[in-house]
Amino acid sequence: MNIHEYQAKEIFRKYNVPVPRGKVAFTVDEAVEAAKELGGDLWVVKAQIHAGGRGLGGGVKLAKSLDEVRHWADEILGMTLVTHQTGPEGKVVHKVYIEEGADIAKEYYLGMLLDRAAEMPVMMASTEGGMEIEKVAAETPEKIVKVTIDPTIGFQGFHGRKLAFGLGLPKEEVGTFVKFAAALYNAYMDNDAELVEINPLIKTGDGRFLALDAKMGFDDNALYRHPDISEMRDLDEEEPTEVEAKAHGLSYVKLDGNVGCMVNGAGLAMATMDIIKHEGGEPANFLDVGGGANPETVAKGFEIILKDPNVKAIFVNIFGGIVRCDRVANGILEATKITDVTVPVVVRLDGTNAEEAAEILKNANIQNIIPAENLADGARKAVAAAKGEL
C-alpha cells in the first residue's frame, strides 16, 4: 500500500526525521488559509498523487505571494496530472500540500527497501538528488552508496558514517546526517514499510538536512498491526476494478489486450497471459481466482473481466487439485446464469476429475462455452475467438 507525500511526512515528524512545515488542503480556500498559517513569503504548492515526476508534469509550483498560492492551488486542484509514472491517462489531483519554501544548498537522495538477496533492509544514498534513482543506478552506479542493515543489531553509527562519507559530506555534517538516517531507519522498520524514498533530501544553507519529498510504501501483509497506516489508504489512487476484485478475494490487474483470463493460482495466471501472447494474442488481464473457484467467485471473475470493453473472448484456465474439476465446471455453468457472459468463453479444466468436467460442459451445450483439450489448445482457441475466427 502506498501513501501520499503529506502522510509520509506526518510519519517522518513522528520519528524525528526533519521535514519542512506544511499543511494539506482540499480546496483553494484551504490552501490559502494553510499558507497564511505557515507564514513567511515563499510557499510550494504540491499536487498529492501516488506517482513520482509531479514537478515535471506541472504539479509542483513555487508561490511568492498568497495570490500566487491561490492561483496555483486553483490550477492544480482538479487537474489531470500526467507523469512518467501515471501512464498516459494521468491522475486527477484531489488535494494539494502547501509547504514553506526551503533554502536549498545541495540535493541528495536517500532511500530504503528490502534487499531480497541479502534478506535484510538496505539503505541507499546518492549525491544525485532529484534524479530518478533507477537512472542513476543504470548510468552512474558509482554514485550510489549502500549499506545493508542487520535488523538484529539495528541501525548503528557505522552504517550512517559509511553513507555520509560515501556522499563526501564534510566531517562536521556527518553527525547530523547519521542522526537523520537513524531516524529514517526507525520510521521504516517500526511501520513495516517496504519502501521509503526521500528525493530530494536537501541540505539547507545553514547546514540542516530536510526531507523535501517523501514517499512510503508498506507491506500489505503487515497492515493488520498498523491501523493508523491502514487509515491512510486513498482509494482514489487505486484502480477501482482492482479494489473491487480484492474485496471479493480475487487478485486482478488490468492489461491492454483483448483476451480475458480467469485462472487459479498466481503463477499459472501469469503463465496463461504468457501463452496467449505466445499464440499470437494479447492478454486483457491477470486474474487469480484463488484455490476455491466456486460459482460465486467465478461469476464475480466474469463480471470484473467484462467491465473492460476491450475483452473479446475469455480463457478460463483452471488446474483442479484439491478443488475438483467437475465442481468447477458446474460452477462455470452456474456463473453464466448469474452474470450475462456476452463473449465466447474457452474453458480448459485439467487435474482432478477432468474427464467428468469435460462431459458436463459438453452436455450443457451452451453455445459460447468452448471446451479445450489442454493448455496450448485453450490458448489457441481463446486467441482465435478474440479475433472472431472461431
Add this chain to the structure above:
Amino acid sequence: MSILVNKDTKVIVQGFTGKEGTFHASQCIDYGTQIVGGVTPGKGGQEHLGRPVFNTVAEAVEATGATVSMIFVPPAFVADAVMEAAEAGIELAVIITEGAPVRDMMYAKMYATKKGMSTIGPNCPGIITAEECKIGIMPGFIFKKGPVGLISKSGTLTYEASNQVVKEGLGITTAVGIGGDPIIGLSYKQLLPMFEADPETEAIVMIGEIGGDLEIQAAEFIKENITKPVVAFIAGQTAPKGKRMGHAGAIISGSSGTAAEKMEALEKAGVKVVVSPADIGKAVKEVLGR
C-alpha cells in the same frame, strides 16, 4: 531416493486442529505421510485425527521423534511458530501459510538458520516425494514416481508441470514448492545440488517468475555445479512493470526482475528454457533423450 523427505520422515503439524490444518493433515495421512502428531497450544493431551496433540513443539519432538514440521498457523503467528520449531530441534519447517509479514519472515529465517533448521515457504504448496511423503496442500495423485526433480515458486504451475511430465510417460522424484514471497526458505540454489546428488533424479525442472534475482543466482550456480539437464519456465513474460502479480514477490521493480533477463541468464547457463508453459513436459522428454 529423493530429496529432503521420504516414507520414513516423521512429521508434526503446527496449527493441527484448525480448519486448514485438519483438512490437509488428513489428506497427507491418506497419502501415506507419517504424520506423528501435532501442536495446538492449550489442546495438549487431546487426540486429533488419531494422533496426539501437544502444547509445545518441544514436547511433540520429544514424544514423537519428528524432524519435520508442517506449519498452518495464521499469518500473524507464523514467525513465532517457525522460531519455536527451530528452538525445538526441528530440521525442516514447511510453511504453508499465506500472508506472513516480510519483517517477521526476515527474523524467523535468521533464527532458523542460526539453529540449523531449513525452511520451505512461506506461502507455498509444500514438498512431495512421489508416492512416499506429501507435506503440503498439493493434490497428491498428480505426482507419479519418476526421474524428474521439480522446483517451483508457484503452486498450480507445479501441478501443471508435474501433470505434463507424467503425461509424457515420466514422473517426479521430489517436487518442492518454494513460494513466491520476497523472503523464502530453501530456494533453487540450495535445492539444485540436492537433486544433482540424488541418484534417482535424472533431470530438473525449475519454474520461476518475475521479481527478485533467485533465478539469476540459480543460473550462475547451474553453470558451475549442475551436470544434469535442467528445463526452466519463467512466468510473467507479459507482466507490466511495477505491478504486483498475485504473489507478494512477483513484481518487476524498475527494470530488474524481468522474465526476459532471467530467461537469458538461464539459457546462457545451458538450461533448456521454454517460452510456452505448455512445452515443459515435451522439453523434459527431449533433454532426457527419450
